[in-house]
Amino acid sequence: MKKQSLVKGAFVLTLAAFITKVLVFSNSIVLSRVLGPEGIGLKKMVMPFMGLMMTLTTIGLPVAISRLVAEADAQGNRGKVKKILVISLVITGSLSIFVVSLSIFSGKYLSSFFLTDPRSYNSFMAMIPIIPIGAVSGVLKGYFRGRQTMNPIAFAQVFEQIVRVCLTYILVQRLVPLGIEYAAAGAVLCSVLGEACSLIFFIVMFKISHHRKMKISRPSWSQAFRGKNVLIELLQTGLPTTGNGFVISITRAVQPIVITKSLALAGVSSALITKQYGMLTGFVMPLLFLPGFINQSLGATLVPAISEANAQNNLRLIKRRLNQAIRVALIVGVPSTLLLYLYAHELMTAVYHAPTAAPLLKLIAPFFLLNYLQSPLQSVLVGMGQAKTAMFNNILARCTNVALIYPLASNPLLGINGVILAISVGVILETILHYSSVVKSIGYALDIPNIIKILVAGIAMGYIGRALFINLNNLTSQGGATLILLTGIVFSIFIYMLLLFFLKVINGSDIVRIPFVGKMLGKIFPK
Structure with a gap:
């Protein structure tokens, strides 16, 4: 298989993520109608455990791999690539056995005490096969x-979701007569089977790739210890990534x-606390993170791209790829932020029928523009082998966030706005820390x-688009x-794209590199 450029790889993953989101949404509609709130609740109870089990089993190895x-490939070292895969399979295989055994023996206890509903036991047991898969x-993937x-x-991502949706529609409905707990377990099992089909697809693609002659058989601990240096390198990136995941989980819980x-200390009633917290986490945050799959795609493609350039000691290429990633992130982030700010009231009314949540969205949206810079900056640190630095930056920022909530939110003048300010x-802080670390490492300067x-194009887009919206409202x-x-x-988006071309932020040559439709669109725009 041919190596893809940073932009092309990010676009492919973004397109797949968008299709996946649509399929996930469709699946949630099917499930909500078949299972109802009670069945959905039983299924959702085990989902956090699924994430925790996968974190324990993979210990951040996909990112490290x-x-x-990428580094070994840049050096033409096929032997090291094989060692990386063998050692990774040994580690994940051994951890899978341990985690599966632990899950089987503690299933009844966890479902009764931690999940509070013994009926969730079936869903928990149905989840277990996903651990080794x-x-x-x-x-x-790594x-x-x-x-x-x-x-x-x-x-594989799209295929997995298609299988999941089809199986959900067929299997869950047949299990409903047996009881809601069995139907919920069937829904979890559909996720497992979808992941299994995804794994089969990966294995087939691995075998037909140009590395098909590289056989990986009977991995053992002796092979792992023979590649002790590779093991250390894997853990140097994997363990901080795992630590970061645990910190995120803990702060989300706290x-x-x-x-x-x-x-409550600010004098807010319990009913209003529930309502305000629900608006912030259930309405505002999903809209803020809606374009987040683009950041995830950029991060996934940027880590190996930076690792390759770092292995070649090509500092200029590292800076160029980071500039590309930040440019793409801001091209998406600026209009998203402005549209959420300008149309906060209309979006909250149309999507959630909750116009009272609009002030919260307007307050937090401008700050979240910096969130689009975090993924590229963190990916550069990980790609250069500084995962530990990225982890410490994240821990410091998230601890600061939680620590500030108390003094700000307990102030009666701020209330829920204090929570937003703390976030x-x-x-x-996280953006500044990542940027400072990157500057210290490579002497980077923003373009x-x-x-x-991009900011000028975004502001002009917002002004022109809002003016049109107001005029249309007055006419209707x-x-x-x-x-x-x-x-x-x-x-607004159409105006924004025209302004980006006029200001030469993007041009025809950028468009041509877009997979599938690039050549056709490139004929419209000048190079």
Whole structure:
């Protein structure tokens, strides 16, 4: 398989992530109608454990594999690539056995005490097979990312969701007559089977790739110890990534407690606390993170791209690829932020029927523009073997975030706005820390002229699009509010793209590199 460029790889993963989101949404509609709230609750109870089990089993190795495979590939060291895969399979295989055994023996206890509903036992047991399946899938995903061939990952991601949706529709309905607990377990099992089909796809793609002669058989601990240096390199990236994941999980668990206690001290009633917290986490945050899959795609492609350049000691290429990633992130982030700010009231009304949540969205949206810079900066640190630095930056920012919630949210003058300010300070601090670390490592400087152009295009887009929206609203006295909103947003994005071409932030040669439609669109725009 041919190596893909940073932009092409990111686009392929972004497209797959978008299709996956649509399929996941469709699947959630099917499940909600078949299972109902009670069945969905039983299924959702085990999902956090699924994430925790996968974190324990993979210990951040997929990211480490992508970095080391990219470096070994740049050096033409096929032997090291094989060692990386063998050692990774030994580690994940051994951890899978331990975690599966632990899960089987503690299933009844966890479902009764931690999950609070004994009926969740069936769903918990149905989840267990995903542990070894997901572990091997993670290793192969890391390999393909390291080889900078994102097509197998993209196709597997979509294929997995298609299988999941089809099986959900067929299997879950047949299990409903047996009881809601069996139907919920069937829904979990559909996720497992989807992951299994994804793994089969990865194995097939691995065998037909140009590394098909590289046989990986009977991995053992003796092979792992013979590659002790590779093992150390894997753990140097994998363990900080795992530590970062645990910190995120802990802060997510602690944050709701701190928020509710702080708002209570501010004199907010328990009913209003629940309502405000629900608006922030259930309405505002999903809209803020809606374009987040683009950041995830950029991060996944940037780590191996930076590792390859770092192995070649090509500092100029590292800086160029980081500039590319930041430019793409801001091209998406600036209009997203402005549209959320300008249309906060209309979006909250149209999507959630909750216009009272609009002020919260308007307050937090401008700060979250910096969130689009975090993924590229963190990926550079990981790609250069500084995962530990990235982890410490994240820990410091998230601890600061949680620590500030109490003094700010307990202030009666701030209340829930204090929570938003604390979260925003965390975002700002994390971005500054990552940027400072990158500057210290490679002497990087932001491409200020292009950033200014993107900001100018975004502000002009917002002004022109909002003016059109207001005029359309004035002309239409009744109904059609959602259609007018969509018209205003689509027109704004169209104006934004024209301004980017006019300001030469993007040009025809950038468009041509887009997979599938690039050549056709390239004929429209000048190079």
